[in-house]
Amino acid sequence: MIALVDCNSCYASCEQVFRPDLRGKPVIVLSNNDGCIIARSQQAKQLGVPDLQPFFKIEAQLKRHKVHVFSANFRLYGDISNQVMATLRDFSPQVEQYSIDEMFLDFSGMPQDLNDYGMLIKDTLWRHVRMPVGVGIAPTKTLAKLANHAAKKIKDSGVAVLDTPEKWKWLQKRLPITKIWGIGKRLGQRLNALGIHNAYQLAQADARFIRKQSSVNVERTICELNGEPCIALDEQPAPKKEIFVTRSFGQKTSSQEELLRHISRYAAAAAEKLRSQNSLCSSLYLFAFTSEFKPGFYNNSLVMRLPWPSSDSTLIIRYARQGMAQIYRPGALFAKCGIGLLDIRDRQFYQPDLFTPGQDKHTDELMGVIDGINQRFGRDALIFGAEGLTGKWTMRQQRLSPGYTCSWDAVPRIACG
């Protein structure tokens, strides 16, 4: 059997971990730059706060309902997610972290009552981390996802076990196919056209026929819906094949200098991510555009090849600036730019050849020192001159909660009084 444990309204719940006064209250979290609503607590959902809605449109309404609003604090969420995942690892020898707030656990060979075990997991996560979760348990990953859905939507307990065909068939008949793991909106429409509307109909469909109509993945999904495991637990998450850092500017700009500062900053962040997964990249994808909604829309992109596979921030920033300088057009009011690191390879398999110099040892040492300092004193303790020193380019994060887990200055203060 496989369990899927999923944090309820993860980001909103993270904001409540160190704020007991906010538990049971409507809380929402905004995306980068305070643009959109990306998380809503249960109470916010009940108030009818819509998901992914531009914040400015409903700001007044939210204020009236006394909704607590936060800018996304991803470092805090990352730390709390790590605590959740570490706690979950105690419950199974084989796990797969599927996303920041979801983990699959292998329960094969576990003799206990699985419903009780699920309850124990849920209670422990609340007690140890103050994270509310739902637990779905079933023979396959796809069914575990459905069970998790049921745990949240149907049962109050937050734990659902689909251990017999009767149980999963009952649920499947009530679920539209787009609720199935791996079936997106477009594929859903194609299947609808074939007369398949709910999960049960898909489970009963002829796998080979469906395969001809769509893809082998759907065939696997059908097997999984019938309780036959086809998708194994992937214990080691693959390193990212592409790393993108992109952001809308807090303030639009037509200055080349400012655009280059933005891209330098994103390049530095991307290079740091690259080093943290111990990889090298050999190409950069650079892009920038103006606001789509304004006349004179301009967008452009290009790919820069690095002289050798690298994770060196100085080199990546230099090439990113060269590329962005070509994209820049005088007069255009840029709203967004970004960098993608492409052709990423694992460092340990990289073979330098005789004729290209490659990344030298000093560079590695220097980058190690920079990453060490930034880990220790906070991101941005040490930055590259190209990233600029004015505050204009930083994200709009007017409602950021303190980094309760990220800096000594911000750990909670507790009254002994």
Added chain:
Amino acid sequence: MLIRLQPAAQDLSRQELPLYASRVRAGFPSPADDFIDRPLDLNEFLIKKPAATFFAWAEGDSLRDIGISQGDLLIIDRSAPHVHGAIVVAALDGELTCKILDTRRKQLLSANDEYPPINVDGREDMVIEGVVTHSIKRHLRQV
């Protein structure tokens, strides 16, 4: 961006002190001193359950008589049992406060005569957030 190089920014998790296998003795050096054991990790000593632990600064003097004062760093384990006499962080009506747990009389106690006990019997707004396992006091203000 400026960074403030102040003591509060020290990161405990990286404090490693070498532990020598034998005690320091005057006279003939022990040959065992050549074998340095694994470095001591202060985290390992202070934190039994990292995934359930958080830090907080103490504010106020209600726990003065048990040696917790303003500015001490508290290490709080959410997974530790709520036993009688434990120093706990409780949320009272959403406010975090640090007290001594008296399970027999169902009270939260202070360690300072100026603060009377708080009765929590039947108070549903009282939640214990965690148990203080250590308090760290800085004795040398400036290094």
